[in-house]
Amino acid sequence: MTADHSAMANAIRFLAADAVQKANSGHPGMPMGMADVATVLFSKFLKFDSQAPDWPDRDRFILSAGHGSMLLYALLHLTGYEDMTMDELRNFRQLGARTAGHPEYGHAQGIETTTGPLGQGLANSVGMALAERLMNARFGNRLVDHFTYAIAGDGCLMEGISQEAISLAGSLKLNKLIVFWDDNEICIDGPTSMTTIENQSARFKASGWHVQGIDGHDKDAIAEAIEAAQKTKKPSLIACKTKIGFGAPTKEGTAATHGAPLGDDEIAATRENLGWPHAPFEIPNSVLSAWRVIGGRGAAIRHDWEGRLAKSRKKKEFKRLTAGELPKGWQAALNVHKKAVSAEAPGWATRKASGEALAVLTGVIPEMIGGSADLT
Structure with missing residues (x-):
């Protein structure tokens, strides 16, 4: 069964909106705004296998803007990670659930690092990209050759740690690092012009990054930007101009969607606006099947990699390092x-x-x- 891009992205949007609404707490706006970027990334580029979440040569995906955690949880459920069930989504932000308000490493498979403190995930992504290059230098492309992707928000880039991280990445030319900036021009209290006047793209360019700016809701532009980023010899920033709370008729593009439930009436109107007639937490089979195919697409690549590792003379040393011994x-x-x-x-x-x-x-x-x- 097949599903188009819009339906797959809308599955993310409504899982996020419905989970936040049920919890009466959370941040629906960012997942709704970045759903198109995440759908293109996971469906066309990300190298992973949901049935082998610890595969060492998987691509890394870090949600630096951890307050938008339902974006990550929705993706993990849709792509078939075993422990991210629909019940976990229904229990978003509830005591004992895997689905904490901000992603916690170790709570569920597929969460690469704890995020929430703004800028932390961006710095983590630089560390992961550096680790990939160091491991590649020791073991070569046949065992280590993966990308690190991160989604960062305006708040991440306002934090001082972001400058230290991007300066290091640019200096070391960590070209396997690709950061998506959710450039929605909205902070918790209103427009970002209230708090910052920085030209973020210029800042990254000055730090030695490859920089592109795109419409974050144009699936073709997103794919073309990722392809270009994968080819550059520098770390890459893709500035994604998005609408926070995409699809919400009266709240799209406003701070009202940042850190509060949309409300029953607004969610109902959003369903009508985006052509999503399904009940809360209901994903049509065609959409779920399409996502599950994506979740298993990396299995063949992983099996080939495991064969190369088994034959490698450096297998013992590789396993020691990846085990942290x-x-x-x-x-x-x-x-x-x-x-x-x-x-x-x-x-x-x-x-x-x-x-x-x-x-x-x-x-x-x-x-x-x-x-x-x-x-x-």
Whole structure:
């Protein structure tokens, strides 16, 4: 069975609106506004297998704008992640549910990192993209070759951490990182002009990023922008001009959709406006089937990858790293260094002592990395 783009995107919109309405709490506007971007990304580009959520070479998807968590939960349910049931969506923001108001790592499969504090997910995405490039340098394209995608909102880009993160990504040319900016010009109290006058696209360009601006509701423009971003040698920002609360007849494009339920009357009017006659939490079989096909599309790619890993001479080391296990002997090496320093008692500054210890550790833990501002 097949479904068109609009129907698939609307499934996200109404799962979000209905869950927030039932909870009487949450943020429906962002999921409704970014549903088109998410639908194109997941249906045409994202490399994943919902039946193997921990596959090491999957693409990463980070919802930095974590307040719009129902976008992520809807996608996980629609694509068939086993523990994201419809009952979990109905219990959005309820005690004990997997569907917390902001995504929590470990609560459900497919949640790559905890987000909510604005800008945190953007910084996490830079770290994940850096990890991908470092692993690729050790194991090559046959074992490590994936993208990191993130959705960031205006609030994420207002936080200071965002500048440190995008500066690092640009400096390191992390070209496997693609960030979608939900450029809806709305903050919690009204237009973003109340709080910021920054030219965000110029800021990213100045930090060494590839930057594009598109209509975030034009599926073809979205796909073309992602294709271009995948080819650049820089990290990429796609500024998506969207309408928060897309489809809501009287609240679309206003702060009223940001952090409050739409209301029964507005949701009913939105259903009529978008041609969605289905009851709350009801997804027609044609739409759900189309989404489930997308959720399983990566299985063949994953099986091929598993075959390459099984034949690789670096399989043992790869599995150690992805399991988070430290190599044997690191404690002994550090103890030798500590005894030598204790005997010599050099008059080192704290920075020097730290650097010497790190030099020992990086010699025996090759995956260890570190950094500091304006210091060697």
